[in-house]
Amino acid sequence: MKRSKRIEALDRRPVNKDGYINEWPEMGFVAMSSPYDPKPSIRIHNGVIVELDGKKREEFDFIDEFIADYAIRIERAEQSMAISSLDIARRIVDINVSRKEILEIVSGITPAKMVEVINYLNVVEMMMGMQKIRARRTPANQAHITNLKDDPVQIAADAAEGALRGFREEETTVGIARYAPFNAIALLIGSQAGRKGVLTQCAVEEATELELGIRGFTTYAETMSVYGTEKVFIDGDDTPYSKAFLNAAYSSRGLKTRFTSGSGSEVLMGSAEKKSMLYLETRCLYVTKGAGSQGIQNGSVSCIGVAASVPAGIREVLGENLVAALLGLECASSNDQSFTNSDMRRTARTMLQFLPGTDFIFSGYAGEPNYDNLFAGSNFDAEDFDDYNVLQRDMQVDGGLKPVKEEDVIRVRYTAGKAVQAVFRYLGLSEVTDEQVEAVTYAHGSKDTISRDVATDLAAVEDMMKRGITGVDIVKALAESGFEELAESILSMLKQRVVGDYMQTSAILDEEFKVMSGVNCPNDYMGPGTGYRVDGRRWEEIKAIPHIIDPDNF
């Protein structure tokens, strides 16, 4: 066939490099609704749910049982199930029906009913729902802080810059698992050097992550993964009960916790049981609620390539964010993983959470160039900071970030690097040279930094863990090396662990370490003239982008 030059040009477009697949429910490649999804039903006998979504109690798998026993308000169930799904969907969008009323109704419906409700909503209605149902009055944002070399000095500098730019949570992970403790302490120090009160975590294997938390190297944890089918849970050596236990372990030590789930994981693991992604994810969210977690990171997350490959996949992603909010969970709404070669497509996907606002719009905006992002690339990265700031300004939307001045960026990066150098020296760890601090201060990514001796670092990590170093030792090291203010900030973060207020739903800290959560700053949106509006000081901050034309020059 003689080829059309138009079609050839289109074939070369980035969007055509993405992976797409037709719906294939037998393998779980179906977003919103599968012919094999169950129909909603509930039967209660003597205060116990004996039938859930068409299944009798004796046929329950452990997810059904956990949901029936812990995630549905039994005294509410019959009344809520009697309301039609269409009616519930309409109330979600209705500005005259409050968040509180909706949460009350939804607390008594089953997962299959929830899926029916969501299927009635188009994406604009879902956004209207999210604007009203999100837990905290103001949206916030979270960053990924990683690099290809696992260089702790760069982590500290990027954390400081990220904090300065407005991220209220920062998350790191590792290329080499044994580096985790260094990454965690570098993130803790760097974040406070940028702006006070930023929460930090280090996403690694669960037992290691728990130990880092107990030692005071981190202040939150969000990698407690849950899955929508029993098989996938078992493959990970887990059950809903073990996750609930782990959640309690973190909480007992005063760490903020959040579960993680997302559509497509069961497909990717080969055990979707023919169900739709939305149904399986809804089960995950009920398990999360039942386990007592205050919140969830969801929105397909690392399996977004699967969700985005099927029709209505991106609609489903917003749908599952909304389910989380409807269950009263804090929602850190993904946007944290690259999934497309197309700039247009990736921006459109993020608008669904950016415009209504979620508790954390990104659960990992890459605070470094994507080549350094060890979560295999985020949907937005450090090179998109100015685009993002302009989007906030264009639409008068609070996306959680703000424009910054170059001299401030350099200053906080340098302070963070010097602080890590001082702590490493004081604790007798591997050396951080002045040249390294200098390189990291002015760097964009790890291509601009001086490589460290990895084997020596790993030996120092092992030694540090054996010596039982904790967050208090870091405070002491900073205080005795001339970083009193930073020492004070990290001590304040450690105090949060004792106070525990930041374990309430959707909590962040302000720069005075005061908690802002769904409890003391609840979302009060009920249509025009209500709820959070971008104005005052915050609007001035957003407006102040660089590269403004000065009329006096003409």
Add this chain to the structure above:
Amino acid sequence: MEINEKLIERVTKLVIEEINAKGGVQVLAQGVKAAGSRMAEKTSYAGFPVARQGTDPKEVVIGVGPAFQRQINKTINGLSLEDVIKNIKAGVEEEGMVPRVVKVLKTSDVCFMGLEAARLSGSGIGIGLQSKGTAVIHQKDLYPLSNLELFPQAPLMTLETYRAIGKNAARYVKGEKVTPIEGQNDPMVRANYQVKAALMHIKETEQVDSDIPYIEWN
């Protein structure tokens, strides 16, 4: 082994004929033909000798996935699995250690495969290798989801990397101060490969056999 394969081929042919007769074959966007709810017929390894517990302190066990060199013969970026395994073994041998290959059938999760390999290994060091090319170096006393080195982005792997994995695994056996292989990262890997990865992993997971944990594989 031959009899088994011939039998399987015959059975497979019959099943496919039956499905075709019912008009049940779907052709998917990426050219994958899917017969309803399976991607490939299941191979039975009944009667195969269960992999033995190693005693040689110089041993590195490589645990390959259930579909390895049967349903899947190439990694996600087209490297032949024969070349991949040859390079890992060569890397181990170059450091003076002894490689042994087992096929793990009880799981298709790379970390658990690597841990099983490490537990079977006389040295306690093992390598997990999925058929799509994802690899891990594991040690028998680590948590399953922890590891010595993990190579999560299979599309970026080369035969040289696999050889280096073999070498590093052998160096851990020798108790040397090992510098981990430098990480690779392609932020577009999910966009370009995740659907293919899902299909390959489904194919591998279909071959999981909970009755036979692992077999020798040469």
